[in-house]
Amino acid sequence: MTPFKLTDEFLQHIETLISNQKDADIQLLLEEIHYADIAEIVNELNTDEATYIIKLLESDKTSDILTELDEDVRESILGNLSTKEIADELNELDTDDAADIVAELPQNIVQEVISELEDREHAKDIVDLLRYDEYSAGGLMAKELVKVNVNWNVLTCVKEMRAQAENVTRVHSIYVVDDEEKLKGRLSLKDLLTTSTKTHIKDVYIPKVDSVSVNEKPEEIAKIMSRYDLEAIPVVDEIGRLVGRITIDDIVDVIKEEADKDYQMAAGISQDVEADDSILDLTKARLPWLILGLFGGVGSATIMGTFEGVINGHISLLLFTPLIAAMAGNVGVQSSAIVVQGIANDDLKGSMVNRLIKEILLSALNGTILAIILFCFAWLMEGDVKMAFAISISLIAVIIVAGIIGTFVPIFLHKRGIDPAIATGPFITTSNDIFGIIIYFSIAKMFL
Structure with missing residues (x-):
């Protein structure tokens, strides 16, 4: 079976059929298409066109389509249906899916929709599921067994x-x-x-x-x-x-939602958003971490100001500042990502002390190899062995500290009941940038 692929031409054809009210042609066209693929089509239509499709097709198919739609699209369509039409859709669904849809309805029509359900046992089961927390086994389960x-x-x-x-x-x-x-x-x-x-x-x-x-x-x-x-x-x-x-299938949805949330948190997005959300929603999700990054940058600049004497005497140090900050951020994110993944998969074993010792040894090894490469480059570039040595030692120290922070912070957050995924993004990057600058210029001052 060839996977369905939605094209602009297909979408325009559907819109034309709807505009001309060619019901038989629409039914024939969609007859062999899987309900998940029809949901993809409906997501791209305007509200009136989407509602037209849902009202046209049989409830045994449209009920499954509704469960696959984007939440805002589903909400718009349900707003155009009568309570009887909504009840007809719920009659065809398993109790867990029906309860999810009922939970999205305005409170003033929920009771009316429930009363329209033909199967009273089905209605009772849906009402029973609504009393459970959405983020619990009770909120996920179906009564059918x-x-x-x-x-x-x-x-x-x-x-x-x-x-x-x-x-x-x-x-x-x-x-x-x-x-x-x-x-x-x-x-x-x-x-x-x-x-x-x-x-x-x-x-x-x-x-x-x-x-x-x-x-x-x-x-x-x-x-x-x-x-x-x-x-x-x-x-x-x-x-x-x-x-x-x-x-x-319910658990796969949970895993996907959790992965999406963790990915967004790691990227510095503080709430669940999608690419099609409004500019205001996207701004509210992104801005808090950007502000943190701004304060981190200001903090780094302030710290560098305290080392003005060293910088004036060895201006070439500034050339390597972005490299030191970048390496600190990269190592910190790598370390925290591995720890967060281990926490998520329940694979993180042993004590925190052992985990930190292992990370220190790993960071020291990686740092030494990178420092040797950087020493050769800095020596050839500046012709100053002392400066090249100071920069290389700084890199080792920065990598070790970044590895410790990247390992300790997510474990600490997890033990405090805070989602450790928050540690893998701008939080770790910003903190390591600041520590990296302090370590870099402190060591440079000591040697130079």
Whole structure:
């Protein structure tokens, strides 16, 4: 199957069909296109055109399209739909996706939309999910799952599973509960098929099953599912009752969102923004770190002013100032990026002291190699062995300090409950620039 690629010509063709209200042609054109690709098309249309597409196609397809849209596009479309039309879309969705959409609706119409839902059990499940924190297992989970009672026999189990499976898009696991709905374990489909119909489930189920609490954070769930290669994981409440399940597609979304957030923080963007956001939103996200960088630059200039005597006597020192500052920033970002990645993947082992000692040794080795290269260059350029030696020693010291800062700061922030990704961007770069300038001119003053 050839991947769909949205072109300007295709988009113009769709817009022309909408303008001329060629409903049959639009339906035929979009019939074989995946709902995620249709969502890409809808994202590029204006609100009226997008709404036209959603109203034209069947709810079993448009409901999935809505889940793939950009939030602002979805919000605009939902604003053009009646409560009955929104309810028709929610009827086709799994409870987790339906709850996400309901959470985005204006409060004054939520109750009306819920009352329009045909399936009252579906409505009850959506309302139940809305009470959980968005950034928790309860906020991620879906109610659709297959569960059997530990006291049933295999024949009863199969009958009940057939009824439950009608509402489940994909059956990843069969969960076993007791009379109080507490999770007991899981059931192997192979064991179910190869066991006598009169056998009780309690005699064949597997007691070992990984699960998470409704209050567990998405990042921790992602680590568990990744570590144990799980396609789905059951969610239990505070007393161990099975209340839902989280599937791998939901966790992939969590990982992507977390990666996007960390990448933006590392680049010095203080809030979640996208390229298409308004200039004001982008400015608010970028400006705080730029101000920090400005103050850092002013601080560096002020520090250099205190070494005016050394600079006047050896003006060539200024030629190497950008190099020293750049190396400090680069080493600091490298060190912090590795530590942040280790924290995110839960791979960071050992004590902070051991980690710092290792970083000092690594920085000393790298610094020495780079210093030898810089010594040769500075000597040939300036013809002054003493100055070349001072610059080279400064580089080693700057790299070691930058490595220590880049390692210590993210670990310290993590232990204080602050996202360590904040340390990999302008924060580390600016602080290392300042320390680099102080070390550079202090050593130069000492030698020269």
